[in-house]
Amino acid sequence: MRKIAQKRVAHILKTVLFSVLLLSFLTGAAQDTEMDKFVDDLMSKMTLQEKLGQINLSSGNVGAILAGGGGLEESIKKGEIGATGGFTFGAIKGSQEAAQESRLKIPLLIGLDVIHGHTTIFPIPLGLSCTWNTQLIEKSARIAATEASASGVCWTYSPMVDISRDPRWGRVSEGSGEDPWWGAQVAKAMIRGYQGDDLSKSNTIMACVKHFALYGAAEAGRDYNTVDMGHLTMFNHYLPPYKAAFDEGAGSAMSSFNVIDNVPATGNKWLMTEVLRNQWEFDGFVVTDYTAINEMTNHGLGDLKAVSALALKAGIDMDMQGDGFIGTLEESLNDGSVTMADIDRACKLVLEAKYKLGLFDNPYNYLDESRAAKELLAPEHLAAAREIAAHSMVLLKNENQTLPLRKEGKIAVVGPLATAKADLLGAWVMVREESVISSVVEGIKNVGGENVEVVTAKGANITDDPYLKQGLVSPYAAYMGVKMEEETRTAQEMIDEALEVSSDADVIVAVLGESAAMSGEASSRADISIPESQRDLLKALLKTEKPVVLVLVNGRPLTIQWESENVPAILEAWAPGSAGGNAIADVLFGDYNPAGKLTMTFPRSVGQIPVYYNSLNTGRPFDAVNKFTSKYLDIPNDPLFPFGYGLSYTTFEYGDIRLNKTALNGEEKLLATVTLTNTGDKAGEEVVQLYIGDPVASISRPVKELKNFQKVMLQPGEKKDVTFEVTTEDLKFYNSDLNYDWESGEFKLFIGTSSADVKTSSFVWNK
Structure with missing residues (x-):
C-alpha cells in the first residue's frame, strides 16, 4: 500500500510540474505575441529617420555635456536618439521627458557603466571573482541594479566576461580572470543579479555582455590592440563565458574593438550572426562599443558610410556615439548597400528591449527619487559591500604568523594609499570619495578599537616616473575623481617622515600598489611591478626590522617577486570599494579569516606573460636536468602565485x-x-x-x-x-x-x- 501511495504522490507531483511548465510556456508565448503585435504596430507608424534614431545611442557632444550643454535634448525631441547615458537623477529625467515630447513618444534606454556597483561600490570584478562565491557575486549585482534603477538607469554595460591571460592589460580589473569555467559561473551570477526574474520590475536592469568577443586576448596586453587566435582556442577557452551569459538570458551584448580572423568584431558577420544568432540563438540586441563603427576605418575597411553598412549587415543593432547609423544608412538604403529589412531588424530588437523593460507602460519606471534617497548607500548595502570586500581578499604570505594583528599597541599605517579613498573604488565608477566610508587608516582605527594607537605617513608618491605620471593626470582620471597630489617634499623627506612615525610602532602596515587610474580601460602597463618610489619606501621600512605587513591595493596581478621574498606578510586587497578600509581592517585583525583564492596567475616576471594554469603540454615538457626542454635560463617556469592560490589564518x-x-x-x-x-x-x-x-x-x-x-x-x-x-x-x-x-x-x-x-x-x- 505504501508503494502505491508513493507512486500516486509521484504521479500527482509530475502532473503538477507539467502543468506549471505548460502554463509558464503558454504565458511566455502570449507575452511574446503581445510584444510582437505592439512593436509591429509601432514600427508601422515610424518614419525611416525615426527608425534610425532608435538604433542610435548618443550622449551628444560629451565634452559639452560635461560642461553643462551639448544639445542632447533637442536631438531626443526630434526622435534622433533611441538610447543615451546618464548618472544624475535630473539629467536622466530631463532626457526621458524630452523623449515624451517626440512625435511617437518612444522612451529612451538609459545606459551606464554600472560595473561593480552604482553608488555603493563593491570590489572590482577581478576581486569579486576571488570570493569563489556566486551568491555574494549575484548579491553585489542585485544591489547595483537596485540603486541604479532607482536613479533612472535601466541598462548596464556589464558584465565584462573577457578571459585574459595577460595582466598587463588594464581591463583585467573588470573581468573574472583566466578560467573559462569559473568565468561562466560568474557571468551567470551577474546576469541573475542585474535582471532578476522579470525585467519589467522597476528594480531590475538589463545586462549587456561585453566585449563580444575575445577582447581580453589583446596582443602585448595593450588596450585596443589586435587579437589573433584559432577557432579551437576561441571555443574552448575564450567564448564559454559569453555563451553562459546569453544562455542565462542576458538582454543585450556589446561588440569588442578588436579584430577576429582579421575582421573587426563590429563588422564580423560570422561572429555576430552565424555564432551569436544562428548557433547560440541569442534574441537580444547588439550595441557597439564607443565609436567602434568609426574605428573600422582605421582597420582599413572603408569610410564611415561603408563601415556603417558593414556593421548593420553583420548583425549590429545599435551604434554607440558614432553617428554612423543615423548619418549614413539612409544613403546606403538608397544605393542598395543595406535593405529596409536590415534596418527593421535592428529597430525591432531595440524596441523589444524597451518593451521588456516596461518602458512603454511607464517611461519613468526607473526614476524614483524617494526610492533613490532610501536605497543609495543604504546601511544594508554598505554592510554587504564590507562583507563581500573581506571575502575577496587573498592572503599571499603570512610568515611567522605576522597576521592577524593584535587589537593593542601602536600600528604605523604608511604609504600613498593609506589615507586614499577614491583609489579604493578602482576603475569604472562615476562617484567620488563620498561613496567611501573609510580609508585604510580609518578602518584600522574603527576595527582596532580604543587599545590601538594608529599613526600614519604618506611615505612616497604613487610614482615619481614622469612617463607614468603623465598617464595618470588625464581628464578621464580627474572625471573619475582620481587626483595626483602635488608634493613639494622630496622622496627622501617623505621616507624620513614615515620612518619617524614608525620608530616606536609595534608593527608597520604598508599600503601600496596602484592608483585607480592605473588599471581599467586605456590603462595597460608594460611594467606591472610596484612603482619604484613605493618600493624604495618599503625597503626603508624593512630596514627598521619591525614586522611589516604589505597591503596591496591594485587592479591586476603584479610582479612582486622581491616583495614576496622580503616582506613577512602580504594581503592582496584589490580595489575593495566603498567599505574597503573597514574590510581590510576586518581581515588584518582576524575578524574575518581570509579565504579568497586567486582567479588570475601572478607571474614572477613580465617575461613569463602570458602565463596561465590551463596550458597545453609542449613536446618537450620542463625537465630540471635536461637543458633541451621548455624553460627559462634565468627564472623557474612556475608562476609566483598560481591560479586558485590563497592562504588562511588556519591550515x-x-x-x-x-x-x-x-x-x-x-x-x-x-x-x-x-x-x-x-x-x-x-x-x-x-x-x-x-x-x-x-x-x-x-x-x-x-x-x-x-x-x-x-x-x-x-x-x-x-x-x-x-x-x-x-x-x-x-x-x-x-x-x-x-x-x-x-x-x-x-x-x-x-x-x-x-x-x-x-x-x-x-x-x-x-x-
Missing part, C-alpha cells in the same frame, strides 16, 4: 582522493571524495578545487581544467568528507570539427587547494 590537510569507481561507461556518474581537515587553531573556509585532465585525445588538451569547487567552513580540528559528482558534461570540449563532445579514454582527476597543489587520481571512461 588545511587533504586526504587522498577516493573514487566510487575507476572504470565507467556511458552516462554513469563518478563520485570523487577527499577528507578535508582543519589542522589549525582557528575556524576557516577552504575552497576545495576539482580539476580534470585529458591526457590522450584527438587534439592536444590542457594539463588540467577547473570543473568544480566547494567552499567549506571547518572549526579547528574538524574533518569533513567533500564529494564531487563528475558527469560526461565535465569531459566535453570542442574538437577539431568544432563539435562539442567527449571522447573515451583515460582521465586525470585533481583535487586540492590550488591549481598547483593537488591530490591526483585517474579513471577510464568509455562511451
Whole structure:
C-alpha cells in the first residue's frame, strides 16, 4: 500500500510540474505575441529617420555635456536618439521627458557603466571573482541594479566576461580572470543579479555582455590592440563565458574593438550572426562599443558610410556615439548597400528591449527619487559591500604568523594609499570619495578599537616616473575623481617622515600598489611591478626590522617577486570599494579569516606573460636536468602565485582522493571524495578545487581544467568528507570539427587547494 501511495504522490507531483511548465510556456508565448503585435504596430507608424534614431545611442557632444550643454535634448525631441547615458537623477529625467515630447513618444534606454556597483561600490570584478562565491557575486549585482534603477538607469554595460591571460592589460580589473569555467559561473551570477526574474520590475536592469568577443586576448596586453587566435582556442577557452551569459538570458551584448580572423568584431558577420544568432540563438540586441563603427576605418575597411553598412549587415543593432547609423544608412538604403529589412531588424530588437523593460507602460519606471534617497548607500548595502570586500581578499604570505594583528599597541599605517579613498573604488565608477566610508587608516582605527594607537605617513608618491605620471593626470582620471597630489617634499623627506612615525610602532602596515587610474580601460602597463618610489619606501621600512605587513591595493596581478621574498606578510586587497578600509581592517585583525583564492596567475616576471594554469603540454615538457626542454635560463617556469592560490589564518590537510569507481561507461556518474581537515587553531573556509585532465585525445588538451569547487567552513580540528559528482558534461570540449563532445579514454582527476597543489587520481571512461 505504501508503494502505491508513493507512486500516486509521484504521479500527482509530475502532473503538477507539467502543468506549471505548460502554463509558464503558454504565458511566455502570449507575452511574446503581445510584444510582437505592439512593436509591429509601432514600427508601422515610424518614419525611416525615426527608425534610425532608435538604433542610435548618443550622449551628444560629451565634452559639452560635461560642461553643462551639448544639445542632447533637442536631438531626443526630434526622435534622433533611441538610447543615451546618464548618472544624475535630473539629467536622466530631463532626457526621458524630452523623449515624451517626440512625435511617437518612444522612451529612451538609459545606459551606464554600472560595473561593480552604482553608488555603493563593491570590489572590482577581478576581486569579486576571488570570493569563489556566486551568491555574494549575484548579491553585489542585485544591489547595483537596485540603486541604479532607482536613479533612472535601466541598462548596464556589464558584465565584462573577457578571459585574459595577460595582466598587463588594464581591463583585467573588470573581468573574472583566466578560467573559462569559473568565468561562466560568474557571468551567470551577474546576469541573475542585474535582471532578476522579470525585467519589467522597476528594480531590475538589463545586462549587456561585453566585449563580444575575445577582447581580453589583446596582443602585448595593450588596450585596443589586435587579437589573433584559432577557432579551437576561441571555443574552448575564450567564448564559454559569453555563451553562459546569453544562455542565462542576458538582454543585450556589446561588440569588442578588436579584430577576429582579421575582421573587426563590429563588422564580423560570422561572429555576430552565424555564432551569436544562428548557433547560440541569442534574441537580444547588439550595441557597439564607443565609436567602434568609426574605428573600422582605421582597420582599413572603408569610410564611415561603408563601415556603417558593414556593421548593420553583420548583425549590429545599435551604434554607440558614432553617428554612423543615423548619418549614413539612409544613403546606403538608397544605393542598395543595406535593405529596409536590415534596418527593421535592428529597430525591432531595440524596441523589444524597451518593451521588456516596461518602458512603454511607464517611461519613468526607473526614476524614483524617494526610492533613490532610501536605497543609495543604504546601511544594508554598505554592510554587504564590507562583507563581500573581506571575502575577496587573498592572503599571499603570512610568515611567522605576522597576521592577524593584535587589537593593542601602536600600528604605523604608511604609504600613498593609506589615507586614499577614491583609489579604493578602482576603475569604472562615476562617484567620488563620498561613496567611501573609510580609508585604510580609518578602518584600522574603527576595527582596532580604543587599545590601538594608529599613526600614519604618506611615505612616497604613487610614482615619481614622469612617463607614468603623465598617464595618470588625464581628464578621464580627474572625471573619475582620481587626483595626483602635488608634493613639494622630496622622496627622501617623505621616507624620513614615515620612518619617524614608525620608530616606536609595534608593527608597520604598508599600503601600496596602484592608483585607480592605473588599471581599467586605456590603462595597460608594460611594467606591472610596484612603482619604484613605493618600493624604495618599503625597503626603508624593512630596514627598521619591525614586522611589516604589505597591503596591496591594485587592479591586476603584479610582479612582486622581491616583495614576496622580503616582506613577512602580504594581503592582496584589490580595489575593495566603498567599505574597503573597514574590510581590510576586518581581515588584518582576524575578524574575518581570509579565504579568497586567486582567479588570475601572478607571474614572477613580465617575461613569463602570458602565463596561465590551463596550458597545453609542449613536446618537450620542463625537465630540471635536461637543458633541451621548455624553460627559462634565468627564472623557474612556475608562476609566483598560481591560479586558485590563497592562504588562511588556519591550515588545511587533504586526504587522498577516493573514487566510487575507476572504470565507467556511458552516462554513469563518478563520485570523487577527499577528507578535508582543519589542522589549525582557528575556524576557516577552504575552497576545495576539482580539476580534470585529458591526457590522450584527438587534439592536444590542457594539463588540467577547473570543473568544480566547494567552499567549506571547518572549526579547528574538524574533518569533513567533500564529494564531487563528475558527469560526461565535465569531459566535453570542442574538437577539431568544432563539435562539442567527449571522447573515451583515460582521465586525470585533481583535487586540492590550488591549481598547483593537488591530490591526483585517474579513471577510464568509455562511451
